[in-house]
Amino acid sequence: MATPQRNWRTLALQPPLRDSAPVFSVLKDGPFRTIWCVGTLHEFARRMELLILSWLILQATDSYFLLGLVLVFNNLPRPLISLFSGVIADRFSRHRIIFISQVVNALTSGAMLFMVAFHMESLSEWMVFAAIFMQGATKAIEDPSRRTAILDIVGEGRLVPALSLDTISNTTGKMVGPILGGWLLANVGISGEFTGAYIFVVALHVINLGVVTRLRIPRSLSEESSESVLRGLWTAIGFALHSRTLLGLLYITIVMNTLAFPVQQFIPAIGRDHLDVGVALVGLLVAAEGIGQLSGAGLIALKRNVRYHGRIFALGSVSICVITFIWVWSPWYAVTFALLAIGGIGQSGFGTMQSAVTLLASPPELRGRMMGLLSFCIGVGTPIGGLEMGAIAAMFSIQGAISANVAAGLLVMLPALILTPLLWHPLVQPPRATAEA
Numbered sequence: 001m002a003t004p005q006r007n008w009r010t011l012a013l014q015p016p017l018r019d020s021a022p023v024f025s026v027l028k029d030g031p032f033r034t035i036w037c038v039g040t041l042h043e044f045a046r047r048m049e050l051l052i053l054s055w056l057i058l059q060a061t062d063s064y065f066l067l068g069l070v071l072v073f074n075n076l077p078r079p080l081i082s083l084f085s086g087v088i089a090d091r092f093s094r095h096r097i098i099f100i101s102q103v104v105n106a107l108t109s110g111a112m113l114f115m116v117a118f119h120m121e122s123l124s125e126w127m128v129f130a131a132i133f134m135q136g137a138t139k140a141i142e143d144p145s146r147r148t149a150i151l152d153i154v155g156e157g158r159l160v161p162a163l164s165l166d167t168i169s170n171t172t173g174k175m176v177g178p179i180l181g182g183w184l185l186a187n188v189g190i191s192g193e194f195t196g197a198y199i200f201v202v203a204l205h206v207i208n209l210g211v212v213t214r215l216r217i218p219r220s221l222s223e224e225s226s227e228s229v230l231r232g233l234w235t236a237i238g239f240a241l242h243s244r245t246l247l248g249l250l251y252i253t254i255v256m257n258t259l260a261f262p263v264q265q266f267i268p269a270i271g272r273d274h275l276d277v278g279v280a281l282v283g284l285l286v287a288a289e290g291i292g293q294l295s296g297a298g299l300i301a302l303k304r305n306v307r308y309h310g311r312i313f314a315l316g317s318v319s320i321c322v323i324t325f326i327w328v329w330s331p332w333y334a335v336t337f338a339l340l341a342i343g344g345i346g347q348s349g350f351g352t353m354q355s356a357v358t359l360l361a362s363p364p365e366l367r368g369r370m371m372g373l374l375s376f377c378i379g380v381g382t383p384i385g386g387l388e389m390g391a392i393a394a395m396f397s398i399q400g401a402i403s404a405n406v407a408a409g410l411l412v413m414l415p416a417l418i419l420t421p422l423l424w425h426p427l428v429q430p431p432r433a434t435a436e437a
Contacts, residue, residue: 026162031153034215036169038098038208039146042105043173045204046135048181049109050074051286052197053128054268055185055279056116064269064398066125068390071265071382073129075257077137078379085141086372087233090365094145094152095217101142102212106205108134113198120194140379144371149217151359151367160306160356167297167352171344175290182283236369245310245361246370248420250377252317252413253354258381259409260321262389263328263402264289267340270398275333288337292344293351300352309353309360310422316349317413321406328402357422 026032054070057063088097112131115123147166154162184197240246264286271282300306320343327339354374362370385405392401417423 026154026158026165029154031216032150032162034211035146035149035153035217036165037211038102038215039166040169040173041204041208041211042102042142043170044177045105045109045173045201045208046139047173047177048197048204049112049135049177049201050132051178051181051268051283052185052194052201053112053132054265055182055282056194057125057128058268058272061125064266064393065390067269068262068265068386068393069129070132071262071386072390073132073383074136074139075379075382075386076133078140078375078382080140080379081137082140082144082372082375082379083233083369084372085375086144086236086369088141089145089148089368089372091368093217094149094368095212095215097145098142098149098215099209099212101138102205102209104134104138106202106209108138109198109202109205113195113202116194116198136379140375143375144368147355147359147371148368152218156360159359160300160309160352163352163356164297164300164348166355167300167348168294170351171290171293171297171348174293175287178283178286180283182280182286185283186278186280233369236366236373239362239366240370240373243361244420245357245422248416248422249310249313249354249357249361250374251416251420252314252422253374253377254381255409255412255416256317256320256350256381257378258385259405259412260317260324260385262382262385263324263406265386266389266393266398266402269393270328270336271333274331274398275336277333281333285333285337285340288340289344289347291341292346293348294344296345296348297352300348306356307426309357310420310425312349313353313357314417314422316346316351316353318410318417319343319346320350321410321413324406325403328399 050070054067057070058067061067085097108131112128115127147163150162150166151159180200181197184200185193240250267286268282271277271285275281275285277285300312306312323339323343323346327336327343330336330339355371358370358374359367389401389405392404
């Protein structure tokens, strides 16, 4: 029997079955648990390594500008390769892309371990930036494939709880990585301050390689497409330009990654120079946002039927800017820590719904490319923001640079908040892109 044609313009996304909380249904899925573990280990190692290298640069150079360059080089690969990595995610084996990315991560971290253990005196800041660039490149290549693979595994009805769990794993890595990295730097000295911490990073990458070999991802129909790479890329961009929801989301993504999220790179400097604490407490401060993110992501994961995905995304963006404007001026460690944790709740809504809206508002055959386009928008803003924020901080003050940026972010976001459907309408299913051709 033929099924009736659905009106995509008015049909809200169908809720998952109500026999149990969606998050528990997702957790029963073996392939999802495996890809969830892969993401958790990768984020754990990535965040620990970023803290280690940021502290190395800060201690070796005492330069806020060079500290900002850590963020710049980590995100510079995104605008260069993300658009094509989205096409790659739609055209080739997502499992193979994830595996190759993890191999490169392990080799890069292994090379850095060799340098800090045996040739620390020869290690220059540009070698550090090269390692950070490689980490950013693998993230830009792997992320569209891994996020799209989550949808392949769990389906549309369970995507929001699955992405909430992914946010939880990312947040756990964001919390535990810097905390453990800071503790290792402060307490474990094996052939120098950084060797013990880097041994742990390399071990995590090797373990993750073993987990990736057990990953099973359903084959996507888009992998069989004969469409050329450039034509496929142009199709995705054209679809985004004609979708007010996606256009608003990508615009806010650029604004946030230019004017708000680079702030996170300067938390070590705030801790050391403004709050006057050591590396262990700096690592704890870097992890503070993760507490709020875990709480927010847990609440989203337990919610049965999310209709206003864009509203959660937009309000999360606003709350991040407001809370940042407040905490950056706090002279007390405990208050700063608490405000960062509160701001993390907004980050959980932003991060979870950023991917959810991108995937659910896109036709199935364009989802990998749309995730690549999202990654491009993240990357195109972050290096610019990190560069200008570091320059302003070096000339004036960290607090002034951060405050000016987040205030500008709130103003620049207003057109998207007012004129796009993100705040005002529930998310709806799109037609197939090929149907419009």
